[in-house]
Amino acid sequence: MTAPTFPIALALVEDDARVRELLREYLGRQPEFTCPIVVGSMEEFWAELELSLPPRVILLDVSLPGQTGLQALPQLRKRLPNCDVILQTMHDDPDRIYQALRAGATGYVIKNATSLPQYRQAILDVLQGGAALSPSVARKALQHFQPAPSQQPDLLSAREQEVLQGLVEGLTEKQVAARLTLSPDTVHTYVKRLYDKLKVNSRAELLSRAVKGDL
Template sequence: MSPPSYPIQLAIVEDDARVRSLLQEYLGHQPEFNCTIVVDSVEALWAELDLSLPPRVLLLDVSLPGQTGIEALPELRKALPGTDIILQTMHDDPERIFQALRAGATGYVIKNATSLSQYKQAIFDVLAGGAALSPSVARKALRHFQPAPSQQPELLSPRETEVLQALTEGLSEKQVAARLNLSPDTVHTYVKRLYDKLKVRSRGELLSRAAKGDL
């Protein structure tokens, strides 16, 4: 995986003016980021996208006036294939988590449980190929959507199965390497094999299928 190009272009869609201002103020002053779009609705986001380059990372509120973040996700994924989308919300109920993963979110953070520095780390996590999940979200996702046994258990080697399990827990490739005592390059090779064998094209698709027990 190639390293990101700095500064990272960010878009923030948040209808709470206080939260929006805090995120823009903090992230906009980090040397790694450039907040190119800061709006209060999906409709305003579309208008800005017509005038700006696509963001590398999008922080998208779930509960928005007009079209909600989850409702907009499928269309946004099609329009912004190179953008990682992190949903932010006050809710961590399993159904919302499932909808977000199935729709293509690469992160899901709880606003009142996520510090500004943790937002920054969440962005770095998705850029590194991980899935940015608040701890409570990760626990509920793993408990509620524990991947079902593979329909073709002989398809994956024991090591590939270990890598797959770590990926579905939201670990980045670097974190998988540390857990399994492998080099990052070796883990990256295993990930490419998993994509080929399981016929998925992205981390989001892999997590979505794992959440549905469809691996």
Template sequence: MITVAMAEDHQMLIDGVKSFFEYDENINIIGTVNNGQELVKLVQLKQPKLVITDIRMPIMDGIQATRIIKKSLPHVNVLAMTMFDQPDAIKQMLDAGATGYILKNSGIKMLSKAIVTVAGGETFFDPNVAFNFMNNYIDDNVTIGKSDKVLLSKREREILQEIANGKTSKQISETLFIAKTTVDTHRKNMIRKLDLSSGNELVKYAIDKKYKF
């Protein structure tokens, strides 16, 4: 059984998560609070297997709370669940000790996967934040969730359109005035986002699916 403590300043979200896991045989929400200070107290009292925390909260934010929790109880795993997808926010949570990071709009199924993964001592990232962050900070030994709704950046959509037009990475770099290595990186990220296996599949996806830009 994975015991979970949750900190979130929007009570409706807490209620929704609790309701979903109410009859789950593997995940048990043993306590919820609305700020980081109360989270620290709750975790010290009940010592759950996993903590789910927002970043921005009153009194004490999730970054500071995570830092305190990991210092006193390093065996407690922390999963950030937030609306912040900026690399700086992600890095601060990782530096504080979190090993999972998902967005609030990821969906309950992804949350379930993240809980199990992080509670097991592994790292989990929401696909819609991982690809903007992974090149510098995330290695290959992490789990990246799969979302039914894939979010491509504006630049990725531009590159995908050029791929559909039959252009090579070099030609795309010249058209968009960016480095060829940047185009190659975007190609790699799109392959992972779209759950494809190769560059050829990416080309086929762009052409056969008639991607709408």
């Protein structure tokens, strides 16, 4: 995976002015990021997008006035295919998580359980190929994934299943390598095999199929 070129342009779409300002002030001070788009609704975001370069990562509130974050996801994926979208919300109910991952979100964090440094790390994890999931969100995603019997039980080797498990939990390739005591290059090879065997092209598509039990 190509290393990201810093600073990374972020878009913050959050209707709570206090939360929006905290994120703008903190993330804007980090050397890895710039925050050219900071708005309170998707309608404002679309207007700003006409005047700014596309962001690399969008931190998007789920429950917005007007067009919600969930409603905007398909349009964002179509219009900004190279942009990662991290949803943030106060709720970790399984239906929203399922909808978000199916629609192409690469992260889902819980506001009151995520510190400002954890927001920074979540964005960096996504840029490195991981999936930014708050622990409670990861557990609920796995509850969808684990009980579902594989439709092709002999397709993956035991090691490939271990790598897949790590990816579904939101680990980066480096974190999977550390867990399994493998080199990052070896894990990257396994990931390429997984994509090929499971006929997916992205981490978002992999997560979406995992939560549906469609693997």
